[in-house]
Each structure stands twice: as C-alpha cells, then as structure tokens.
Amino acid sequence: MKFKNKKITGICIILPEKFETFEENMSNYNFSEKKSLKLKKIMGYGSHRIADVSCCVSDLSKYGLEYLIKKDYIKKKEIDALVLVTQTPDYFMPPTSSIIQGLLNLKEDMISCDINQGCSGYIFGLMQSFMLLEQEEINKVVLINADILSRKVSKKDRNSYPLIGDAASITIIENDKENDSEIFASIKTDGTRNDALIIPAGGFRLKSSPETAVLEEDNYGNFRAKDHLVMKGDVIFNFVQTVIPSMIDSLINFSNIEKDDIDYYMFHQPNKFMLQKLADKMKVSQDKMPNNIVENFGNSSGASIPTAITFNLGKKLLTNKYKICLCGYGAGLTWASMLINIGKLNICEMIDYKSELK
Amino acid sequence: MEKKVEKFCEKLADILETDEVKLEDVLKDFEEWDSLSVLSIIAMVDSDYGVTIFAKDIMKLKTVKDLISFIQKKSSLLTRRAEYHGLARG
Numbered sequence: 035m036k037f038k039n040k041k042i043t044g045i046c047i048i049l050p051e052k053f054e055t056f057e058e059n060m061s062n063y064n065f066s067e068k069k070s071l072k073l074k075k076i077m078g079y080g081s082h083r084i085a086d087v088s089c090c091v092s093d094l095s096k097y098g099l100e101y102l103i104k105k106d107y108i109k110k111k112e113i114d115a116l117v118l119v120t121q122t123p124d125y126f127m128p129p130t131s132s133i134i135q136g137l138l139n140l141k142e143d144m145i146s147c148d149i150n151q152g153c154s155g156y157i158f159g160l161m162q163s164f165m166l167l168e169q170e171e172i173n174k175v176v177l178i179n180a181d182i183l184s185r186k187v188s189k190k191d192r193n194s195y196p197l198i199g200d201a202a203s204i205t206i207i208e209n210d211k212e213n214d215s216e217i218f219a220s221i222k223t224d225g226t227r228n229d230a231l232i233i234p235a236g237g238f239r240l241k242s243s244p245e246t247a248v249l250e251e252d253n254y255g256n257f258r259a260k261d262h263l264v265m266k267g268d269v270i271f272n273f274v275q276t277v278i279p280s281m282i283d284s285l286i287n288f289s290n291i292e293k294d295d296i297d298y299y300m301f302h303q304p305n306k307f308m309l310q311k312l313a314d315k316m317k318v319s320q321d322k323m324p325n326n327i328v329e330n331f332g333n334s335s336g337a338s339i340p341t342a343i344t345f346n347l348g349k350k351l352l353t354n355k356y357k358i359c360l361c362g363y364g365a366g367l368t369w370a371s372m373l374i375n376i377g378k379l380n381i382c383e384m385i386d387y388k389s390e391l392k
Numbered sequence: 393m394e395k396k397v398e399k400f401c402e403k404l405a406d407i408l409e410t411d412e413v414k415l416e417d418v419l420k421d422f423e424e425w426d427s428l429s430v431l432s433i434i435a436m437v438d439s440d441y442g443v444t445i446f447a448k449d450i451m452k453l454k455t456v457k458d459l460i461s462f463i464q465k466k467s468s469l470l471t472r473r474a475e476y477h478g479l480a481r482g
Contacts, residue, residue, distance in 0.1 A: 065426070069428070072424075192427075268434050314411075
C-alpha cells in the first residue's frame with residue numbers, strides 16, 4: 035500500500051505515574067529468586083508503568099489531549115477525526131472514542147471510531163488516519179493508541195506480568211500538499227493462530243463468572259484464570275522470527291528505498307530478547323533498532339512504537355527528519371509495517387498521568 | 393561424539409548453566425529446566441540451525457538425545473525440501 039501527501043506533526047506519550055519494579059513483583063512468581071533474576075537479565079525487565087484501577091483508556095486520553103490543547107499544539111475545532119486503537123475499552127458499548135469526544139466537548143462535525151487491534155495497532159491506526167485524510171473535509175486526525183492491559187494479566191504469571199505496561203500515545207496526522215514523498219505500508223493477518231494471544235473469558239463467547247476467575251496452574255508453574263491474558267510465548271517468538279524479516283524485505287523492495295538509507299527501525303517492544311534476535315536475523319545493527327522500552331516502561335501494546343520513537347529520539351525529531359521503518363506484530367495474529375519519513379514535529383514528548391489532577 | 397552433536401551439547405549446557413550435558417541426561421531433571429530455557433533452546437535452534445520448533449514438541453521429548461534427533465529430523469526435512477525446490481527450479 036502507498037500513501038502520499040500525509041505527515042505526522044506531533045507525538046505525545048501519556049504514562050501512568052505509578053510504576054512497579056521486577057524485583058517487587060518477583061515474590062508473586064512461583065520461581066526461585068535466582069531463576070527470576072536470570073529471566074530479568076535475558077528478557078531485559080526493569081520497571082513498568084501500571085495504571086491505577088480508577089484509570090481507564092478515556093482518562094489517559096483525555097489527560098493527553100487536554101495537555102495538547104492547553105499548550106496549543108492542537109485546537110479543538112481542528113480535530114476532524116479521532117481514531118482510537120485499543121483492546122481495553124471503557125465499555126463494550128459505546129465506543130470509547132465517543133466518550134473521549136464527549137469528555138473534551140469536541141465538535142459534532144467529526145468522525146470518531148474505535149479499532150480493536152493490539153501490538154500492530156499503531157500501523158493500523160496510521161493507515162486508517164491516512165485513509166480518512168483522503169477526504170476533502172478531513173485535514174487533521176488525532177490517533178490515540180491506548181491500553182491498560184495490566185489489569186487483564188495475572189500477577190502470578192511470570193510469562194506476561196513482568197513485561198506488561200500501560201500507556202497512551204497521541205499522534206497528530208495531517209495532510210501535507212507540499213510533501214509528495216511516499217509512505218509504504220503492509221498489513222497481514224493469520225486468524226488461524228488467534229489463540230496464541232488471547233483473553234479467553236469476558237466477551238460474549240465465554241462470559242466472566244466465578245469459574246473463569248479461578249487461578250489455574252500451567253505446565254511451567256504460572257497461575258492465571260480464564261479472565262486473564264494468556265500468551266503462547268514460543269508460538270509468538272517463532273511467528274515473529276519467521277514472518278517479520280521477510281515482510282520488511284518485501285516492503286523495502288516495494289519502496290525502492292535502499293536498506294542503508296533507513297535511519298531507524300522502530301519496532302513493537304515485546305521484550306529485549308525478541309528484538310535482539312530479530313535485529314540479528316535481519317542483520318540490522320542494534321543501535322538502529324532500540325529495545326529499551328520494556329525495561330523502562332513495559333510493553334504497552336499499540337502505544338509501544340510511538341513510545342520507542344519518543345523515548346529514543348525525542349527532541350531530535352523537532353529539528354531533524356529520519357527515514358523510519360515501523361513494525362508491529364501480535365494478537366490476531368496480525369503483523370504490519372510502514373516506511374515513513376518522520377521529523378520536524380511540533381511536539382515529541384512524554385508526560386506523566388497524575389490521577390489527582392483528573 | 394560427532395563434532396556437530398558436541399557443539400550442540402556445549403550450547404545446551406550454556407543455556408542450562410551446567411558444566412556438560414550427556415546424551416542420556418533427562419531434560420526435565422536439569423535444575424535450570426523451565427519455560428525460559430525452553431524458549432532459549434527454540435531461539436538457539438532457530439538462529440543456528442534455521443529450524444523452527446515449538447515448546448509443546450520439546451515437552452514431549454525425554455532425553456538430550458531425543459532433542460538432538462528431533463532437531464536433526466526437522467533440519468533434514470528442511471534440506472530435502474530445499475534440494476527439491478532447487479531441482480524444480482533447475
């Protein structure tokens with residue numbers, strides 16, 4: 035897929051103030067301290083941001099949008115569309131994007147929609163935003179990627195709890211008539227492996243009940259309930275190592291861009307181990323592919339790519355411009371990638387969400 | 393012991409943080425045998441031998457020897473498939 039005359043003009047990351055460290059979580063796991071510390075070292079775990087139970091996706095989103103409006107990075111009346119990508123909506127009904135639109139008193143003459151995607155969600159959101167911008171009436175889109183998945187992960191699950199993190203990202207996307215450099219993208223789906231990353235209960239197929247809340251032990255000594263997220267780590271690992279390198283090769287071929295001209299590979303951040311193996315396999319130097327988000331903030335699903343961009347490039351993006359390869363992969367299974375020039379932004383910042391100021 | 397097998401055993405010993413592994417050693421009896429070591433084996437087999445294996449397959453195997461034969465079988469299938477495609481292209 036190709037897009038033209040579009041640009042990202044701002045990125046803002048909203049992180050819950052509260053964090054937990056791997057060491058303080060360690061006693062919840064059914065493993066010796068030695069084994070847990072080995073896991074920490076190999077996977078690159080550190081501290082991760084966890085939202086308070088009172089904090090939902092709309093709270094993080096409202097906080098960030100109000101900040102952008104107050105600092106005049108965007109005006110309310112300019113927002114022609116609001117795209118929210120989340121797997122942890124406030125309610126099943128109505129869409130959380132409507133809640134955000136209402137909380138901020140945004141104009142009526144706008145499109146708001148939710149997209150249910152996980153770790154590929156940044157690319158899905160960008161593509162949806164670009165497609166909306168094809169319409170004459172739409173000049174500015176606000177893309178929000180937000181998830182509070184920590185609440186759906188068992189504290190006794192060493193497989194998933196150490197890496198999970200909550201966050202929201204806001205990306206402002208606009209038409210750019212003067213810039214005709216192309217944006218290349220690719221999205222793929224394999225629904226046959228939909229159980230590799232799943233929350234079995236809580237939807238309409240299997241509703242939450244006292245039975246689905248019972249913790250059960252798996253083959254490796256992790257405890258989780260059917261209400262919790264369960265990930266087949268080995269399936270996901272093999273999936274990523276198999277499909278991603280070839281997807282990126284095809285995208286580069288399709289774009290006619292030289293691989294050496296790519297400045298950064300800002301990939302979804304599941305853990306350090308996975309990214310290191312991926313960089314090796316793709317023969318990309320590790321300074322071009324940052325893997326430091328999980329150890330600092332946790333894996334925040336769709337918000338992890340913009341977090342990687344902002345944490346690693348930050349202010350540099352206000353003045354410079356880089357050719358960046360984005361890539362996300364996860365629940366679905368879906369995987370998606372994009373080659374895009376990002377730079378000369380109006381804002382590229384991380385802010386802390388403080389619940390008392392709500 | 394064959395050179396390739398010897399090399400594999402060294403890598404396995406590294407993952408399992410032990411001095412040496414013998415062919416008849418039972419996988420589950422290693423102190424360091426857990427989901428992390430299983431994933432490390434999967435990653436090592438992928439990067440060093442280009443073979444994709446899954447945790448559920450590994451869990452069915454008993455000894456180091458079983459693990460080696462399993463990977464060998466997988467990798468020879470891969471070679472044969474590559475040869476076939478090579479011939480088909482030629």
